[in-house]
Amino acid sequence: MFIYTLKASTVKFFAVVCVSLVAIITLIAFVPAYGESVAASGEAEITYTGVKTNEDRIAFLSQFGWEVKETPIEECEVTIPEEFDKIFTGYNEIQKRQGLDLSDYKKKKAVRYTYEITNYEGATGTVYANVIVYRNRVIGGDVCSADVTGFIHGFEK
Numbered sequence: 001m002f003i004y005t006l007k008a009s010t011v012k013f014f015a016v017v018c019v020s021l022v023a024i025i026t027l028i029a030f031v032p033a034y035g036e037s038v039a040a041s042g043e044a045e046i047t048y049t050g051v052k053t054n055e056d057r058i059a060f061l062s063q064f065g066w067e068v069k070e071t072p073i074e075e076c077e078v079t080i081p082e083e084f085d086k087i088f089t090g091y092n093e094i095q096k097r098q099g100l101d102l103s104d105y106k107k108k109k110a111v112r113y114t115y116e117i118t119n120y121e122g123a124t125g126t127v128y129a130n131v132i133v134y135r136n137r138v139i140g141g142d143v144c145s146a147d148v149t150g151f152i153h154g155f156e157k
Contacts, residue, residue: 046063046064046155047060047063048060048100048137048138048139049136049137049138050136050137051131051133051136051137051138052136054070054071054072057072057113057115057131057133058070058115060131060138061115061117061129061131061155064155064156064157065119065157066117066119066120066129066143066155066157067117067118067119068115068116068117068118068129069115069116069118072113072114072115073114073115073116073128074112074113074114075111075112075113075114076111076112077109077110077111077112078109078110078111078112078132079107079108079109079110080102080105080106080107080108080110081106081107082106082107084103088102091142092140094142094152094153094154095140095141095154097154098154098155098156100138100139100140102132102139102140104139105134105139108134109134110132110133110134110139110140111132111133111134112130112131112132112133112141113130113131113133114128114129114130114131115128115129115131116128116129117129117143120143123145123147124147125145125146125147125150126145126146126147127143127144127145127146128143128144128145128146129141129142129143129155130142130143130144141154141155142154142155143155
């Protein structure tokens with residue numbers, strides 16, 4: 001039986017520990033969290049994960065009380081920009097108010113699904129729900145009116 005021992009200097013040891021800590025902190029800061037749920041206005045928790053199919057997206061929207069037509073009106077790939085302009089910064093503020101943040105997904109490709117809402121009370125025109133999905137997780141979205149004097153807000157009524 002052979003036993004090998006290594007003597008590392010104190011400086012090298014602490015350098016390795018520091019580099020390891022920096023790597024772990026970087027991973028925690030920049031890797032999006034999966035499996036999160038956010039409580040909406042003190043009510044039941046809203047689940048943003050496990051959104052793989054059309055039925056999952058419809059069930060996601062129903063958590064907020066929305067009824068939508070069965071098939072999406074539009075399904076397109078979008079790339080979250082690396083730099084946010086004034087309009088996109090405003091849109092991300094809507095996301096932040098609902099517990100999401102698109103800045104975590106800069107330069108990532110996601111899919112936006114657009115559904116027509118059938119139970120929006122008080123709307124004179126067509127109302128849409130946009131759901132932005134990245135790796136089976138809702139990372140953003142909104143409810144908006146197609147009317148000229150329309151509106152846009154988060155998923156909550």
